[in-house]
Amino acid sequence: MSTNIPVSGAAQSHEMYSLRVNGLVHEVEDAWIGESLLYVLRERLGLPGAKGACEQGECGSCTVIVDSKAVCSCLVMAADAVDTEILTVEGLGPDGALTDVQSAFLSEGGVQCGFCTPGFIVAVHHLLENNPQPSDDEIRESLSGNICRCTGYGRILEAVRTVADQRRQNS
Amino acid sequence: MPVLIPRNVDELVEVFQANPQAKLLAGGTDYMVEVNLHGRKPETMISLRRVKELTEWSVRTNQSRITIGAGVPYADMEHGEIARLVPALAQAARTVGSPQIRAAGTLGGNLGTCSPAGDSLPVLAALGATIHVIGPDGNRDIEFADFMVGVKKNSLQPAEFVHSVSLPLVEGWQGYAKVGTRNAMVISTASACLVRDSDEGFVAIALGSVGPTIIRAHAAESWLMKSTSLRAGSQLAPSIAQEFGRRVAQESRPIDDHRSTADYRRHAIGVLAQRLLTRSFS
Numbered sequence: 001m002s003t004n005i006p007v008s009g010a011a012q013s014h015e016m017y018s019l020r021v022n023g024l025v026h027e028v029e030d031a032w033i034g035e036s037l038l039y040v041l042r043e044r045l046g047l048p049g050a051k052g053a054c055e056q057g058e059c060g061s062c063t064v065i066v067d068s069k070a071v072c073s074c075l076v077m078a079a080d081a082v083d084t085e086i087l088t089v090e091g092l093g094p095d096g097a098l099t100d101v102q103s104a105f106l107s108e109g110g111v112q113c114g115f116c117t118p119g120f121i122v123a124v125h126h127l128l129e130n131n132p133q134p135s136d137d138e139i140r141e142s143l144s145g146n147i148c149r150c151t152g153y154g155r156i157l158e159a160v161r162t163v164a165d166q167r168r169q170n171s
Numbered sequence: 172m173p174v175l176i177p178r179n180v181d182e183l184v185e186v187f188q189a190n191p192q193a194k195l196l197a198g199g200t201d202y203m204v205e206v207n208l209h210g211r212k213p214e215t216m217i218s219l220r221r222v223k224e225l226t227e228w229s230v231r232t233n234q235s236r237i238t239i240g241a242g243v244p245y246a247d248m249e250h251g252e253i254a255r256l257v258p259a260l261a262q263a264a265r266t267v268g269s270p271q272i273r274a275a276g277t278l279g280g281n282l283g284t285c286s287p288a289g290d291s292l293p294v295l296a297a298l299g300a301t302i303h304v305i306g307p308d309g310n311r312d313i314e315f316a317d318f319m320v321g322v323k324k325n326s327l328q329p330a331e332f333v334h335s336v337s338l339p340l341v342e343g344w345q346g347y348a349k350v351g352t353r354n355a356m357v358i359s360t361a362s363a364c365l366v367r368d369s370d371e372g373f374v375a376i377a378l379g380s381v382g383p384t385i386i387r388a389h390a391a392e393s394w395l396m397k398s399t400s401l402r403a404g405s406q407l408a409p410s411i412a413q414e415f416g417r418r419v420a421q422e423s424r425p426i427d428d429h430r431s432t433a434d435y436r437r438h439a440i441g442v443l444a445q446r447l448l449t450r451s452f453s
Binding site: 015060072082083146 | 173174175176177178182185186196198199200202203204206207208211212213214216218220221246268269270271272274275354355356
């Protein structure tokens with residue numbers, strides 16, 4: 001094997017690599033190769049915003065942005081996420097301030113138990129970034145990978161419409 | 172052992188030959204579920220995510236074919252040029268998981284896993300796709316019918332990988348339909364792709380989730396081509412569509428499992444076949 005093919009860790013079972021999360025480089029040491037990005041964010045990097053529930057990509061509560069794409073962090077092998085830009089719910093607002101999406105979830109009542117909320121917040125940010133004025137069908141489709149067992153979704157959809165309206169009026 | 176991250180096809184060939192026992196990782200949407208929930212212990216992994224050539228697609232107009240790289244995600248097939256050229260593939264792509272899954276999952280990953288429920292696979296079977304693979308002995312082309320050989324089994328040899336898939340661009344109608352317990356985030360209970368070449372008067376239908384492999388209903392296809400005209404401008408009698416559905420269902424080989432029963436699947440696949448054929452005339 002040539003020596004110039006990039007590898008994510010030393011050739012041993014305890015992986016060392018670095019991840020760029022919310023603009024900061026984090027060193028990951030002594031990790032297992034099978035760890036998901038979700039696990040590494042929560043248990044090694046102290047970023048518990050992304051939530052773990054199904055761990056099979058069905059619930060969307062672990063949604064993060066990797067290289068401008070919304071993905072389930074439970075299905076990303078963390079050691080394969082080197083050299084990517086990772087954005088989590090913690091990195092959306094400056095210095096921990098609420099974003100307009102988070103404020104709208106509060107004002108419209110889109111939060112009940114709150115477990116699914118970080119995944120929804122990331123998915124909504126991603127939607128409005130790529131489609132600032134989505135139709136109702138587009139909102140529903142873009143959130144079809146996020147499951148909420150409390151709200152019945154109506155107030156979440158309302159929060160998305162509220163932010164889209166606010167951003168249009170402010171632009 | 173580490174994750175090896177080749178940046179181009181030459182590096183991938185080299186690193187796979189040096190580590191033939193390594194597991195290839197595409198979008199991770201199947202493999203990481205195995206790791207998270209089913210005790211799979213990864214050792215050496217080769218990541219395909221950054222192999223540039225695998226993420227490309229191109230059209231050769233003189234040969235009327237499209238070639239789609241193994242690393243192209245479903246999200247890129249849902250809309251745009253690929254969707255315009257191969258509408259059935261776009262329809263199948265839109266039924267895969269959720270936006271998060273479609274951003275990660277790839278055509279090559281579907282072929283690597285080779286599940287009978289793989290949503291792109293009936294489309295590849297109905298269109299008669301050619302799978303381009305690269306291995307230690309160079310390149311070879313495998314027809315889809317010879318590629319998938321069993322439940323989650325393909326005919327790739329050690330250290331071979333899927334480079335791309337070549338599909339003919341067909342004049343006429345093509346569509347994909349799927350039955351599951353809901354619209355989003357569902358593995359198919361039964362699925363089918365129908366391609367009707369209205370220039371040649373030819374039809375092909377391929378069935379998913381109703382047998383150990385994707386099944387082409389060759390007998391039903393032949394019967395239909397003898398029983399009615401499929402050329403542009405012709406009409407379809409409802410009784411023909413119904414009989415086509417019945418014959419397609421006869422060629423399925425479904426089983427009872429945790430997702431459904433053989434009886435329901437046999438019924439559903441007949442309905443899907445009838446519905447797709449009827450749509451092709453509307």
